[in-house]
Amino acid sequence: xxxxxSGKNPVSKTGDYFRNNCWWxxxxxxxxxxxxxxxxxxxxxxxxxxxxxxxxxxxxxAKLAVIxxxxxxxxxxxxxxREYELYIESLPxxxxxxxxxxxxxxxxxxxxxxxxxxGEQTNFSKSYPFDIENVKDFAKFLIDSGGxxxx
Numbered sequence: 001x002x003x004x005x006s007g008k009n010p011v012s013k014t015g016d017y018f019r020n021n022c023w024w025x026x027x028x029x030x031x032x033x034x035x036x037x038x039x040x041x042x043x044x045x046x047x048x049x050x051x052x053x054x055x056x057x058x059x060x061x062a063k064l065a066v067i068x069x070x071x072x073x074x075x076x077x078x079x080x081x082r083e084y085e086l087y088i089e090s091l092p093x094x095x096x097x098x099x100x101x102x103x104x105x106x107x108x109x110x111x112x113x114x115x116x117x118x119g120e121q122t123n124f125s126k127s128y129p130f131d132i133e134n135v136k137d138f139a140k141f142l143i144d145s146g147g148x149x150x151x
Contacts, residue, residue, distance in 0.1 A: 003051065007145035009058060015144025020134065027130035028138060031080065036067045051151050058147040065142035068135055077132050084130045093120035 003025040005018040020028060029048050033040040039060050040048070047054030056064060071077045095101035099112035101119040111117045142148070 001051075004151045005055070005141070005145075005148050006151060007141070007148055008055070009146025010144055011146060012144040014140050015142075015146060018138060018141040018145075018148070023128050024131075024134055027084065027128050028134055031077075031130065031135065032064060032068070032138075034080075035071050035076070036064050039064050039067075048150055053149045053151060055149040056147055058145070061142045061145050061147050065139045068139040068142070072132065072136060072139070077135050081130055081132050088126050088128075091123040091125055094123050095119065096121050 002019055002021045005020075007015040007017065010016040026049065029040070029045065033045040039056060044054060044056070055061075068077075071080075096103075096112060096115035096119050098114035099119060103112050103115070103117050103119050112119070115121050
């Protein structure tokens with residue numbers, strides 16, 4: 001599943017369309033909420049996780065772009081990325097859902113191939129990357145979007 005973000009009144013091809021799959025979108029949208037809670041309110045943040053047309057008007061999209069670019073310029077985004085990566089790396093593995101962590105599960109005769117006999121699988125949250133380049137690309141889109149809707 002992906003998040004297709006359409007510019008409402010784009011002034012260039014850059015502002016016409018921005019896309020992230022759900023893995024990339026969620027950390028990006030969370031970052032936007034963190035750095036601009038006055039624009040990405042709790043309601044907008046919640047709606048932004050769905051493909052239901054949520055978004056910002058032209059004025060607020062431009063404000064968000066300015067905030068994101070300022071955060072990139074002052075090193076905040078780079079610091080956030082590093083902290084995010086450290087957090088993700090620190091997450092413990094999950095118990096294997098197939099064998100329930102015991103390498104056998106309900107099938108007592110065969111070893112679990114889902115977890116390679118370890119009883120563990122990579123923590124699901126590690127599937128969500130955050131990258132400063134994605135923030136830069138979104139800021140560029142915002143500048144030329146004339147507002148946006150998430151579909």
